[in-house]
Amino acid sequence: MVKQTIQIFARVKPTKKQTAVSYFVDCEEQGGSLEFVVPRDLADGVINNKRENYKFRFQKVFDQTANQEEIFEAIAKPVADNVLAGYNGTIFAYGQTGSGKTFTITGGAENYNDRGIIPRTLSYLYQHFSKDSSMIYTTHISYLEIYNETGYDLLNPQHEASRLEDLPKVTIMEDPDQNIHLKNLSLQQSANEEEALDLLFLGDTNRMIAETPMNQASTRSHCIFTIHLCSKELGSAMVRCSKLHLVDLAGSERVGKTGVGGQILTEAKYINLSLHYLEQVIIALSEKNRSHIPYRNSMMTSVLRDSLGGNCMTTMIAAVSVERKNTGESISTCRFAQRVALIKNDALLNEELDPALLIVRLKKEIQCLKEELALVTGEQRSDKLTQEEIQQLEEQIDVYLEDPDSEVTLNLGPDMRKIQFCILVNMLKKEKKKVQDVTSQLALLYPSTNQSFMSPTTKQVEESAKYDPSNDYTHAQHLMTRKRVLELSVSQQEAFEVFLRDHEDRLSIENNRAVLQQRFVEAKTLGEQVNQIRIRVTFAFNYAFLSFLSNMPCIHYIIYTYMYNFYFFPLYSYKIKSGCLKGLKTEIEHLQLLHEKLKVKLQKDFENWWTQEGARLKVLFLYNMHNM
Known part of the structure; x- marks a missing residue:
């Protein structure tokens, strides 16, 4: 929130020196001042206590030499920047008729x-x-005219072809939050500067203008040109909607001085009355502890409620004429500006959720409430799920099943149709995890088989590589024979065979070898059975899952029987046989280790025996040679 008083500026209309009153413009760094010097009139008598000097302070005073560019840079540009930032802004010109508003x-x-x-x-x-x-x-433009306390849309295409009395009237409507809405006032979107200027030209053409003694082209109505601006960052859900009121008030005039009559007199009465109500609002706002502000007295003050003491950054331009005959009106205008400067506005950043996104969110909330109500009352919805809803559910199921997090949940809302559609999801998730655990354990037990275990979420069933335990046997034999192998000659091999026949561990080695070969055969057979069961389980899982996604009834005896016979029972058998296969693996590893130890012991015993026999034969050979 930005708290700011209404900014006031003064602009002096160019006037011929012969008819101008004495005035002084003082431009300071902190602001400026405008001083009028009114000499006493000798016709009023010797005793005359009238003031001669009237000095008023403004944010800045623009003298007769100021051009339009200076006015825009000092007054309008800061307000436009605030509107771009998301704040409401108002610039209105006030002064007597013919003062340059x-x-x-x-x-x-x-x-x-x-x-x-x-x-x-x-x-x-x-x-x-x-x-x-x-x-x-996004920019929209509206142009409101208040003529004789009645509102008209200056951008109405019927304005030129119809009489003023036949045009639709702009009426004021107020919501419970005291926000003003204007009925029959159109908002025209403008995509570029050219379209916006065309709308401005159209509205100015339709304005009520008349010639008066004070002004050859006097506007006989109050006009409010409003720029509605909405801005949104790319990818953001927040939108800023601000508005800028550019107000050209009709000029006040003294009927006794102008001497007008007829329709112009009626217009002058309405103009002066509405400006009087505006002054009442200004006085009420400037007074402290004032509870009631008479905004509703006139249409103009009702429309400008936010600009006067509300959510807006407001700037006033006091248009003054320094001709001698207009001195009183100019001083009155400056006094009015001083009272306006006492008013404080509370400008808020107009930022809110994008209406389109808000509508989508509210629709979802309404749908959720309907589903909860149907769940509580037991009402069954007879309409089927749409193809779009089924596709969304399938995507949610895929994400749910593929999520590695075991704590993940599937949010379906209270719609029983969706719950029935996805009732098997938790069961499928758990069974899928069990199959994955078993297959991963089997892969760890037999990494050399290069089996390709399928995940239950796979859409197709492929034939995986068969388990062959003989590969492990060949690998184990290679490891055993590679350790401590001696380069034996033909005589050593013959001696080893003779040594082995008489060795005490020969029977143990042969028994272990026979048992090991038998266990390898059993493991191979059991591995093939495990592969077949795994293929059946995977096929049954995928069949049930695809049937489930094809809108088959979720709670159906046939589906349940099929899952029990072809999924749960084989899965139980799969776990048992996998456990047996794991036990065989442990036994085979134990037998291999025992066989290797006996092999190493046999090799060492043979080396010792061969060394002893070689030494004995050498001694015997030397002895025989010596005896010869």
């Missing part, structure tokens, strides 16, 4: 440099849109 707000039509605040602001905004590629901007 319309020229300041709209500009002159003769020279391009005379463009006013509205066209320059539009140009500035669209230039910013083209430079900022990180935001998405």
